[in-house]
Amino acid sequence: MNLNATDLCLTVDGVDHLRNVTATFRPGRLHTVIGRTMAGKTTLLRALAGLQGVDSGSLTRAGEDFLRTPVWRRDTAMVYQQFINYPHLTVFDNVAFPLKRAGLSRDEIRHRVQQSLASVGLTDFGKRKPSQLSGGQQQRVAIARALARRTGILLLDEPLANLDYKLREQLRDEFKALFSDQGDTIVIYTTTEPAEAMMLGDVVLVMHEGRILQTGTPQEVFERPATTTVASIVNDPPMNVFAGRLKGGQVTVAGFQAAHVSAHLAELSDGAYQFGLRATDVSLASSGVDGEVTYVEISGSETFVHVVVGETPFVVQLEGIHDVDLGDLVKLRLRPDRLFAFDERGALVRTPSHDLVSVEGR
Amino acid sequence: MRSRLYPVFKYTVIALWACFVAGPFFWAMTTSFKNANAVQGGPTYIPWAQYEPTLTGWRNIFGGAGGVDVVGPFVNSAIVTVAASAISLALGSLAAYALSRYRFRLGFIKNSDIVFFFVSQRIMPPVVLVIPFFYLLQWGGLLDTIPGLVIVTVALLLPIAVWVMVDFFNGIPREIDEMAMLDGCPPFQTFVRAILPNSLPGLTVAAMFCAVFGWNDFFFAFRLTFTEVQTLPQAVVALNSSIPPWWTLSAAALFGVAPLILLALWVERLLSKGNLSGAVR
Amino acid sequence: MDGLRRHKSTFLLPGLLTLFLIIIFPLLFTIRVSFSGWNVSNPQMDFIGGANYTAVLHDSRFWASITRLVLLAGGTVLIQYVIGFGMALLVWREARGRRFWRVLFLVPMMTTPVVMAAIWQTIFHESLGPVNDLLEMLGLTGIPWLTESGPALAALMTVEIWQWTPFMFLLLLAGLLSLPKEPFMAAAIDGAGTWRTFRKVTFPLMAPVSVAAVVIRLIEASKLSDSVYVLTSGGPGSSTETPGYYLYIQGLRDQQTGYGGAMSLTYLVLMIVTLTVVAALLTRAFKLKGDS
Numbered sequence: 001m002n003l004n005a006t007d008l009c010l011t012v013d014g015v016d017h018l019r020n021v022t023a024t025f026r027p028g029r030l031h032t033v034i035g036r037t038m039a040g041k042t043t044l045l046r047a048l049a050g051l052q053g054v055d056s057g058s059l060t061r062a063g064e065d066f067l068r069t070p071v072w073r074r075d076t077a078m079v080y081q082q083f084i085n086y087p088h089l090t091v092f093d094n095v096a097f098p099l100k101r102a103g104l105s106r107d108e109i110r111h112r113v114q115q116s117l118a119s120v121g122l123t124d125f126g127k128r129k130p131s132q133l134s135g136g137q138q139q140r141v142a143i144a145r146a147l148a149r150r151t152g153i154l155l156l157d158e159p160l161a162n163l164d165y166k167l168r169e170q171l172r173d174e175f176k177a178l179f180s181d182q183g184d185t186i187v188i189y190t191t192t193e194p195a196e197a198m199m200l201g202d203v204v205l206v207m208h209e210g211r212i213l214q215t216g217t218p219q220e221v222f223e224r225p226a227t228t229t230v231a232s233i234v235n236d237p238p239m240n241v242f243a244g245r246l247k248g249g250q251v252t253v254a255g256f257q258a259a260h261v262s263a264h265l266a267e268l269s270d271g272a273y274q275f276g277l278r279a280t281d282v283s284l285a286s287s288g289v290d291g292e293v294t295y296v297e298i299s300g301s302e303t304f305v306h307v308v309v310g311e312t313p314f315v316v317q318l319e320g321i322h323d324v325d326l327g328d329l330v331k332l333r334l335r336p337d338r339l340f341a342f343d344e345r346g347a348l349v350r351t352p353s354h355d356l357v358s359v360e361g362r
Numbered sequence: 363m364r365s366r367l368y369p370v371f372k373y374t375v376i377a378l379w380a381c382f383v384a385g386p387f388f389w390a391m392t393t394s395f396k397n398a399n400a401v402q403g404g405p406t407y408i409p410w411a412q413y414e415p416t417l418t419g420w421r422n423i424f425g426g427a428g429g430v431d432v433v434g435p436f437v438n439s440a441i442v443t444v445a446a447s448a449i450s451l452a453l454g455s456l457a458a459y460a461l462s463r464y465r466f467r468l469g470f471i472k473n474s475d476i477v478f479f480f481v482s483q484r485i486m487p488p489v490v491l492v493i494p495f496f497y498l499l500q501w502g503g504l505l506d507t508i509p510g511l512v513i514v515t516v517a518l519l520l521p522i523a524v525w526v527m528v529d530f531f532n533g534i535p536r537e538i539d540e541m542a543m544l545d546g547c548p549p550f551q552t553f554v555r556a557i558l559p560n561s562l563p564g565l566t567v568a569a570m571f572c573a574v575f576g577w578n579d580f581f582f583a584f585r586l587t588f589t590e591v592q593t594l595p596q597a598v599v600a601l602n603s604s605i606p607p608w609w610t611l612s613a614a615a616l617f618g619v620a621p622l623i624l625l626a627l628w629v630e631r632l633l634s635k636g637n638l639s640g641a642v643r
Numbered sequence: 644m645d646g647l648r649r650h651k652s653t654f655l656l657p658g659l660l661t662l663f664l665i666i667i668f669p670l671l672f673t674i675r676v677s678f679s680g681w682n683v684s685n686p687q688m689d690f691i692g693g694a695n696y697t698a699v700l701h702d703s704r705f706w707a708s709i710t711r712l713v714l715l716a717g718g719t720v721l722i723q724y725v726i727g728f729g730m731a732l733l734v735w736r737e738a739r740g741r742r743f744w745r746v747l748f749l750v751p752m753m754t755t756p757v758v759m760a761a762i763w764q765t766i767f768h769e770s771l772g773p774v775n776d777l778l779e780m781l782g783l784t785g786i787p788w789l790t791e792s793g794p795a796l797a798a799l800m801t802v803e804i805w806q807w808t809p810f811m812f813l814l815l816l817a818g819l820l821s822l823p824k825e826p827f828m829a830a831a832i833d834g835a836g837t838w839r840t841f842r843k844v845t846f847p848l849m850a851p852v853s854v855a856a857v858v859i860r861l862i863e864a865s866k867l868s869d870s871v872y873v874l875t876s877g878g879p880g881s882s883t884e885t886p887g888y889y890l891y892i893q894g895l896r897d898q899q900t901g902y903g904g905a906m907s908l909t910y911l912v913l914m915i916v917t918l919t920v921v922a923a924l925l926t927r928a929f930k931l932k933g934d935s
Contacts, residue, residue, distance in 0.1 A: 051540050071543040078544050084537040088559040101546035390762045405776040457658030464651035487866040489890045490907040494669030517665040549650040580757040580869050595757050602761040615762050619754040626753045630746045
């Protein structure tokens with residue numbers, strides 16, 4: 001029973017929240033919706049849940065007009081970015097709440113609640129109130145409640161966004177296992193983090209300004225970003241996108257001409273292009289594109305150097321700690337064999353190693 | 363900089379104000395144990411030292427010979443207060459929930475205008491309403507009955523209930539409603555099972571206001587009930603006279619305000635335990 | 644939320660209709676009756692045009708009661724505000740027996756006004772009451788509190804202050820308790836003294852609560868009539884009459900129903916207009932201060 005969204009549109013106070021969103025969500029798959037803040041991800045989930053009406057479009061599931069189905073009959077569970085639980089109920093009763101509404105037997109309820117609490121590692125916390133738990137634990141309760149119901153549709157709206165970094169990584173790993181045995185449930189998971197989207201998703205939908213820009217497997221989206229916008233959204237740090245010229249397979253960027261022909265670009269006709277290059281494929285060198293350092297981030301074992309070339313910002317990801325200062329004049333070495341080529345409107349024309357992409361599915 | 367004298371000044375002021383506040387209660391208490399001789403001998407304050415205490419006043423209000431009945435009016439007041447408060451709280455929280463959660467639009471009328479309509483009824487002086495109420499109740503055969511008094515008291519209390527509860531519901535995250543609906547509750551169940559249980563602090567405050575204003579209403583009872591149904595404030599005022607059976611009046615007055623003082627103590631306990639701060643963080 | 648549209652009225656309407664029906668009939672009745680000559684000898688709904696309103700305009704006793712109400716309400720609410728604020732400040736932070744004071748200071752507003760007015764009447768009694776007893780102990784002469792117009796007004800104000808200062812105290816204390824701490828720390832760091840801190844930090848921060856408390860009290864005070872009935876019955880003469888009480892005499896005791904209706908509506912409109920203007924002025928005054 002697929003959930004089919006067709007041309008969903010929503011405008012509130014002159015702002016487009018959803019623009020012709022069309023997507024098919026399949027049972028047993030985990031769909032990650034990745035997009036920046038305000039991309040319309042939450043609105044999409046709320047529309048799917050019935051919490052938010054739409055202006056036009058259709059939403060169907062197994063032939064049923066879902067837009068006419070009230071929230072409480074949509075067979076949908078949702079986990080919010082904020083940790084939302086019933087404050088007056090214990091953890092056990094929180095998880096049992098929807099089961100009671102569904103009219104399950106007492107034994108069945110107890111069994112399912114315990115199973116569900118165990119799966120999120122909260123077996124011993126059933127008698128506590130949500131307010132007596134840490135943020136991570138509260139979110140686990142919300143997830144346990146959503147899982148226990150075994151609904152046909154499970155929506156997770158940036159469930160890890162409000163947790164600290166360590167906990168986020170830990171829960172993300174647990175999710176992988178949790179969602180792998182969800183049977184026929186349609187799982188839809190929104191996030192701003194490429195790593196999360198790629199790691200968890202069977203299908204990735206890239207959303208931007210209310211539109212779905214690309215749908216595909218994580219690998220497809222990562223290796224063949226349909227546009228420069230997709231490329232920047234699905235990479236962390238965002239892919240560097242800059243203008244350049246191509247002549248006989250040789251790339252010129254900001255007046256600096258690459259020494260060698262880039263083999264995968266050789267067949268392209270000469271002219272102006274937009275190029276994309278991941279931060280790991282740029283390095284500092286003694287000769288290359290001239291730029292000025294605007295910002296340096298050191299995170300653990302990596303250094304992110306933000307450089308501006310003319311007016312175009314670059315991010316360079318370097319292994320190890322590097323001694324670079326604000327305002328330093330540097331030269332960037334761009335790996336020509338890793339360049340993505342986009343046309344001037346931003347559509348993908350060539351990926352660096354298209355032989356990789358030919359591996360369909362996973 | 364604060365001088366050393368500041369604490370002296372502070373506690374003197376507090377003590378003076380406390381005397382003023384407690385004075386009438388003290389006076390009523392001491393008078394309630396006097397008899398005619400003790401009252402007519404001029405003001406005295408300390409039992410045994412200044413006058414011989416008797417239980418005449420207290421006996422009078424609990425059915426002593428030649429006394430007055432305050433127990434009946436007490437029961438009437440209690441019934442009217444509880445019934446009117448319950449109706450106001452029920453209707454008021456439902457309306458407040460709707461006003462807090464849904465958008466209403468009827469021409470130029472918006473949610474805030476509806477809230478204002480409710481609250482603005484507090485500006486209506488009882489004296490303006492009482493004559494029409496008289497004929498309305500007479501027409502319905504409800505004059506001088508408890509149901510009649512309950513209906514008009516609801517008009518006094520409903521605005522208070524709506525006012526307190528709209529504010530309170532606005533403080534409960536909407537996501538809780540949404541979650542309850544996703545969990546399978548239709549709107550009314552959502553309200554009963556997910557929102558009301560989290561609204562006890564708000565309901566307590568609203569109930570307290572309703573109880574106080576309901577119990578303390580004099581004017582409606584005074585004009586709309588006479589012989590069959592007498593409320594406590596009516597009974598006490600009936601005792602008020604310049605020729606003093608002051609001991610009876612004082613005892614009746616203390617008896618009449620005792621539930622309110624107990625209520626004040628209880629509410630303070632809740633407040634200090636933090637039970638009345640938001641249940642939802 | 645399509646499924647919800649149908650439900651929202653189910654929540655709102657019972658309460659809204661109940662109040663509407665309870666209020667609308669009396670209002671329509673009063674409007675209609677105010678154009679009739681209904682009185683004790685002629686109890687019927689005839690039509691006499693605006694004669695009642697003309698009579699109200701020329702009723703000096705009514706206008707005197709309005710003036711009196713303005714002074715009474717304005718004066719007592721101001722005093723209530725000052726005392727209530729002062730007391731709230733005193734027991735706000737560190738004070739011994741804070742909880743005890745708080746309850747004690749709240750009790751009067753919970754107690755039945757007419758019942759306590761009956762007690763106050765004994766307190767102000769000329770020869771047997773404690774007030775004159777106290778004055779005589781201080782070497783002063785007793786005052787005929789309830790039988791002379793000046794003292795009777797003072798007695799009435801005292802009772803109002805006693806009863807309702809706790810309400811100011813409650814709202815202002817709640818306001819003080821919810822104030823942010825940062826501005827006070829900033830003031831302390833700047834070395835501002837007690838008075839300066841109050842004037843520059845506490846008072847401006849409390850302006851919204853203050854306006855709300857004063858407006859609510861003015862609304863309630865403008866209905867003043869029960870305590871008058873019990874304490875002085877408007878006397879001596881009509882020197883402590885408020886519009887509420889005068890209306891009671893005309894409309895109810897003397898059953899001048901038509902005339903009472905016209906007076907009710909005049910009183911109601913005057914009240915609404917005055918209170919709206921006062922509320923707007925107060926809000927604006929404090930907003931202006933906040934901007935500069």
